[in-house]
Amino acid sequence: MSAQFELPRDGVTRIMAAPPRLNLRRAASYQNDKGPLSSTSSRFNFNHLVFSPPPSPGLPPPLVTRPRKLSNAPRPSRVFRFVFWVASLVAFLYVASLFARRFVGHVPSVMSWAIESQDEYEMVGQDELPDFPTPIAVTDVHGRSKWTVSIPPTHTFPLSVQEYADMCAQCHEVAVHVRELHGESTSKQQARASYYYRDPYFVDVGEAESHGLLPGFSKTSKATGRSLAKPLIGESWDYMVEKPACKTSLTFVLESADGGLGTTLMLLWMAYGLAQKEGRAFFIDDTRWAYGRYTEMFQPPPPADCVPPPRHEMLPCPHGARHLVVSAGTARDTFGPAFTAQFEDVRQDSIERERPLFNLARVGYEALFRINKDDRPYVMERIEELKLKTTHGTNGDAANSTIIGVHVRHGDVHPVEYQYNGAYIPLTIYKERIQQAAVAQHNRAMPESVEPAPAPLVVLASDDPRVFESEEFSGVIRAQERIKLAGKVPVVQPVLDKSVMHPFKEEAVGWEGGFFRVMFWNLGRPSIASKQTQISLAPEATKLRAFIGRAYVMDLAVLGATSDVMVCTISAMGCRLLAVMMGWEKAMVKEQWVNIDGDYSWVAL
Structure with missing residues (x-):
């Protein structure tokens, strides 16, 4: 019987839908087929969320594959x-x-120091070691902060004076930074700021290389790098004898922005004395010394019994480094307040406080002040000649008279006494103190004598040629006459025709007024290039500088060996060097070293 549709009388059509199991529509209609689904669409229903499509009547159920969803969202799996x-x-x-x-081995987490100005430093984080010398903060495999100094193994040695000075300031800053990372307070750090304080967070270069914090030399290039390094003075290159590597060393770099030789000698002597006290091997580098080669002025220092380390292991800071470099740029750190507090005898209130520092310089003087073989015979002969004049008497002088050495420094060094600090100590004051010293020396030697003191034999050394021509020092004897700083010789200028162009001739320059560092640095420079900071000097110019240094050294040698009394100004470093050469007993205890520049006692630096 066919199905019948019953129409209601109210005029509204009603449709009876077949049950879902009898619904023979396509399975695709249960999916999101074509056409939008919206709440207003007649095709919108919830059947696709509730019912599943029936299996195909033509295939068995196990062979039916579920259709793939057409969604763009990735599956969670x-x-x-x-x-x-x-x-x-x-x-x-x-x-x-x-x-x-x-x-x-690993590349550490590195924090280096970039220089923005002369006194400002900035911590810079990076993943690779810098290609320039700098202290760095590193983190080891356990995450602990340490610091060391990174100098590329192929970098030029030595560094410049300014680079060494900057590195010392950076070492202090990075050390403070690492201590702060470990939670140390500022007061605790200041309490440990002693000269021989060992920073537990500092890693020496050799140790840092063994732990992989620094690369160092490769095995194949280590011998090559050592062979290419310039030999240090004091380094023995005897290949017939196998020497061990130095465990600790101190290398003094002969380079200074100051043209004067006195400060360099004092630093050199004290550095040697410090090395002997600390048990370090001692070496000297003269690569960029303004006076040329060290061996042209002095004999080499006593050779070390070990081989110096690679140059990149020689550090200017901290002082606890195994291989230390000392130069004029690091003088304030090596011989600064901490050094003075360590070595001064604070129990003494007099000049005895300075005796430990004096003794350090004395050790260096005795070991290093050995004049070269060319000048030494002349100096020894000159010393004997001056002593014979006092023994036998010459030029009307009585026998056994006193030798009074006088050192007059002019040029760019002015007195520390206030009333003369804009000029120089008058020569009349030198003459008065010479007479007083002669009387005091005669009374000390012959206390019961009623005869007047004989005229002393005055031996003079000065950087100003006009001092020898002054009235106060007429008739005095030069300390040495082999090399003299001469003044300008007056030349009568010819009358030239003004209507004709003549070639330019530089005016002759002498040493009137004394030693000036500006004049020294311009020796051998062409006048047109006088403002250049670096210029390659001709061998003649370097030889001229060496002559000036040799004259200074021979003056000191003669005065130090012959003078019974020394009269000088403490503002001049040569005056303080002469006190060391005379010895503590003679200069300080017997007071035969006389300073006429204020009421000051001996100081090293």
């Missing part, structure tokens, strides 16, 4: 697999890096 693989890769790389850090 795929996202999970992607995250899992990424996490596994990261974990593998992390474990590999830990293995490499522990057994192979």
Whole structure:
């Protein structure tokens, strides 16, 4: 019987739908087929969320494949697999890096110091070691902060004076920074600021290389790098004798922005005395010394019994480094307040406080002040000649008279006494103190004598040629006459025709007024290039500078060996050097070293 449709009388059509199991529509209609689905669409229903499509009547149920969804969103399983693989890769790389850090060596986390100005430094983080010398803060495999000094093994040695000075300031800053990372307060750090304080967070270069914090020389280039390094003075290159590497050393760099030789000699002597006290091997470098080669002025120092380390292991800071470099740029750090507090005898209130520092300089003088073989015979002959004049008497002088040495420094060094600090100590004051010293020396030698003191034999050394021509020092004897600083010889200028162009001739320059560093630095420079900071000097110019240094050294040698009394000004470093050469007993205890520049006692620096 066929189905019948019953129409209601109210005029509203009603449709009776077949049950879902008898619905023979296509399965695709249960999916999101074509056409938008909206709340206003007649095709919108919830059947696709509730009912499943019936199986195909022509195939058995096991062979029916579910249709793929056409959504663009990734399935959760795929996202999970992607995250899992990424996490596994990261974990593998992390474990590999830990293995490499522990057994192979690693590139540390580096923080170096960039210079923005002369007194300002900025911490810079980076992943690779810098290609310039600088102290660096590093983190080891355990995450602990340390610091060391990185100098590329192929970098030129020595560094400049300014580079050494900047590095010392940077060492202090990075050391403070690392201590702060470990939680140390400022007061605790200041309490440890002693001269021989060992920073527990500092890693020496050799140790840093062995732990992989610094690369260092490769095994193949280590011998090559040592062979290419310029030999140090005091280094023995006897290949027939196998010498061990120095455990500790101190290398003094002969380079200074000051043209004067006195300060360099005092630093050199004290550095040698400090090295002997600390048990360090001692070496000298003269690569950029303004006076030429060290051996042209002095004999080499006593040779060390060990081989110096690679140059990049020689550090200017901290003082606890195994291989230390000392120069004019590091003088304030090496011989500064901490050094003075360490070595001064604070129990004494008199000049005895300075005796330990004096003794350090004396040790250096006795070992290093050995004049070269060319000048030494003349100096020894000159000393004997002056002593014979006092023994036998010449030029009307009585026998056994006193030799009074006088050192007059003019030029760019002015007295420390206030009333003369804009000029120089008058020569009349020198003459008065010479007479007083002669009387005091005669009374000390012959206390019961009623005869007047014989005229002393005055031996003079000065950087100003006009002092020898002055009335106060007429008739005095020069300390040495082999090399003299001459004044300008007056030349009568010819009358030239003004209507004719003549070639330019530089005016002759002498040493009137004394030694000036500006004049010294311009020796051998062409006048047109006088403002250049660096210029390659001709061998003649370097030889001329060496002559000036040799004259200064011979003056000191003669005065120090012959003078019974020394009259000089403490503002001049040569005056303080002469006190060391005379010895503590003679100069300080017997007061035969006389300073006429204020009421000041001896100081080293």
